[in-house]
Amino acid sequence: MTHRPDSAADLARAPAPRVPAREPYALDAARAVAARLGDLDPAAPPRARLLRPPPAGLGTRVGALPGSFDPLTSAHAALAAAALRHGGLHSLLYLLSVYTVDKVARDHAALPDRALVLLHHVARRRRQGVIVVNRGLYVEEAEAVAPLLPAGAELWFVVGFDKIVQVFDPRYYADREAALRRLFSLAGFLVAPRAAAGRADLAALLDRPENRPYRPRVRPIPLAPAYRDDSATEARALLTAGRDASALLAPAAAAFMAATGCYRDDAAYAARRRALLGS
Numbered sequence: 719m720t721h722r723p724d725s726a727a728d729l730a731r732a733p734a735p736r737v738p739a740r741e742p743y744a745l746d747a748a749r750a751v752a753a754r755l756g757d758l759d760p761a762a763p764p765r766a767r768l769l770r771p772p773p774a775g776l777g778t779r780v781g782a783l784p785g786s787f788d789p790l791t792s793a794h795a796a797l798a799a800a801a802l803r804h805g806g807l808h809s810l811l812y813l814l815s816v817y818t819v820d821k822v823a824r825d826h827a828a829l830p831d832r833a834l835v836l837l838h839h840v841a842r843r844r845r846q847g848v849i850v851v852n853r854g855l856y857v858e859e860a861e862a863v864a865p866l867l868p869a870g871a872e873l874w875f876v877v878g879f880d881k882i883v884q885v886f887d888p889r890y891y892a893d894r895e896a897a898l899r900r901l902f903s904l905a906g907f908l909v910a911p912r913a914a915a916g917r918a919d920l921a922a923l924l925d926r927p928e929n930r931p932y933r934p935r936v937r938p939i940p941l942a943p944a945y946r947d948d949s950a951t952e953a954r955a956l957l958t959a960g961r962d963a964s965a966l967l968a969p970a971a972a973a974f975m976a977a978t979g980c981y982r983d984d985a986a987y988a989a990r991r992r993a994l995l996g997s
Contacts (some may be wrong), residue, residue: 777808
């Protein structure tokens with residue numbers, strides 16, 4: 719039987735995709751990433767691929783920052799830093815999903831390219847890594863990630879207030895209570911302010927009778943006001959309109975855009991996208 723490198727130890731030993739130093743966003747670099755992700759079928763049971771483990775190790779309190787990262791923003795980076803600083807985490811993984819709830823077929827950058835940007839972003843960050851999962855709901859992502867963590871480790875999703883509202887929204891579940899019991903048995907949530915919604919709003923949400931059982935597994939973390947209104951959606955809108963979005967972009971995303979034309983020149987990027995996705 720062929721051994722599949724699915725354990726935390728195996729994945730920690732597996733090398734990250736090699737990226738040419740002089741051309742970090744060359745098509746071959748993205749193809750190498752795509753090859754690592756090719757078997758993450760969204761129709762299959764929950765599964766994760768740890769593209770780059772944190773060099774300092776996962777530790778026993780692991781954060782997971784989910785997103786489409788289309789593009790990676792300075793707000794994403796600030797949220798990751800805030801979670802590590804204030805959330806009691808030993809490590810943080812940027813969590814990219816093959817399937818993003820509410821955003822199907824709306825991505826601009828191809829999945830391998832978004833993963834490649836994340837790999838460059840975390841390259842010199844010893845406590846940060848990148849993981850890709852094949853499912854979109856938090857409970858499914860927790861089921862995918864949990865087997866890759868060290869024994870006894872805790873998983874904490876790092877989200878903005880708008881996402882914890884989504885977690886408790888019954889429309890995402892066939893059986894809300896069963897799904898939430900499963901989710902909170904696998905993970906907790908560190909919640910940052912979003913727009914005008916802060917700690918008081920989170921406390922009010924958790925005080926609702928249907929949410930109270932899960933209150934111990936949801937904790938607030940601070941985020942600088944400068945980042946609370948920023949979003950990838952806003953960055954894309956500015957870029958596609960030909961306006962300056964440099965204040966919103968993480969440096970790795972700005973470098974990717976400059977190298978590929980993504981977000982600014984759809985025709986130029988279309989050929990690269992076809993080469994990566996075959997469509």
